[in-house]
Amino acid sequence: MLLRTFLAVAEAGGFSEAARRLDLGQSTVSQHVRRLETALSCVLFERDTHSVRLTGDGETMTGFARGILDQQDRALRYFSRPGPRGRVRFGVCEDFLLGHAADVLGRFRGAHPGIDLELSVELSEVLHSRLADGDLDLVLAKRDSGQGVRRDPLVWVGAPGLELVPGEPVPLVLYPEPSVTRARALTALRRNGVQWRIGCVSERLNGLRVALEAGLGIGLFAESVVPDGLAPIAGLPDPGSVTFVLSHRGTVRGSAAALAETILSAQWSRPPLTLRQPPLPRRRPAKARTPPEAPGTPSPAPDTPPRPCRASPPG
Known part of the structure; x- marks a missing residue:
């Protein structure tokens, strides 16, 4: 209370006005100031019959007082909040x-x-x-x-209008390892004998989204979290669901x-995607073009360097 009284006198420019603002008697205000001056061993105000002015120590003390009271008020607000902390x-x-x-x-x-x-x-x-x-x-x-919390089917997605080239490895846009959706995507393709290659790898969703929108390949997402601007791609193996x-x-x-x-x-909801294009035919590459490969390894044609994405760009 001593600090609040001191600031009130400093801001009001007098004891009587400070007493009115604080709803205290003027003698009480004077007593508070004297007690503070005694505790600090300094004079905070120059007093005469007409005015009250801050001394040099008083000017310095106003900064300390405001900081102390601000911290006190913050602590009171914090600990008076209901609920856990x-x-x-x-x-x-x-x-x-x-x-x-x-x-x-x-x-x-x-x-x-x-x-x-x-x-x-x-x-x-x-x-x-x-x-x-x-x-x-x-x-x-x-x-x-x-x-x-939520279980969603996994869906293949790409740029609207993107068409896969039959007989060519499926270009994929995926998170790096370890990634749940990456593992599901590769497992679904391997089990169904569908060849694939990596078109883009990004640790961030924005990187995947940009690559997909540019037509660099297709990605796999939980149905309810597919980024805006992408469309389902039909005709590929069912990758199952994710929880x-x-x-x-x-x-x-x-x-x-x-x-x-x-x-x-919480109510976790988002409208499901709708497949808007007919299933695309999947063709296995000719046997002569299929090189030996370890399980799960992308398989471009032998002695052929990696080529850019052959998916047809959105028209």
Whole structure:
């Protein structure tokens, strides 16, 4: 209270006006100032019968007083907030973040202002590794087992109007290893004897999107998180589905529990894609053109250097 009284006198330019603003008696205001001057062993005001002026020490003290009171007010606001407080380290895969999670995280921040949210955006396998190492508290990413938040079919997508060239290796636009969707894409093609080659690799969704929009190949995404501007590509093997799972280590408490509850209670929805083109015929390359290959290895023609994407560009 002494600091607030001191600032009131300094800003009002007198004891009587400060007393009125603080709803205190003038003698109480004078007593507060004297107690502060005694504690600081200095004179804060020059007083005469007509005015009150800050001394040099008083001018210096105004800066300290404002800073101290500001910190005090911030502490009071922080500890008076309802609900849990603390920090939660949350990891989410990029496609799910852009497709669904941004709105939910915004609502969480509004409902729990006392919780500091530390967000990490990486590939699903990287996030689960960091969770196992204790670097994260919660992870929302693709996984085969766990507390499922949403299950989506996987769909092949590319630039609108893109057509695959029959008999040519399928050009792929993928995340690098380790990637769940990359593994699903290559597994589906291998099992069905479909040749493929890598057209683009990017760690970031924006890089994949640009390559796909440019017609450099096709990609594989969960149906509900396909980037805008891309269209389904039919005629390729069914890659199955993927589950976005909420994972944690041990018992979830406090701020992590509050975030988990928000995520699990959210309504995750987005209109599904519709296949708009008929299935494209798949032709196996002629036997003479098929070189020996290790399982899972892209197979261009023998002694032929990698060629640019032969997918027909959007017309």
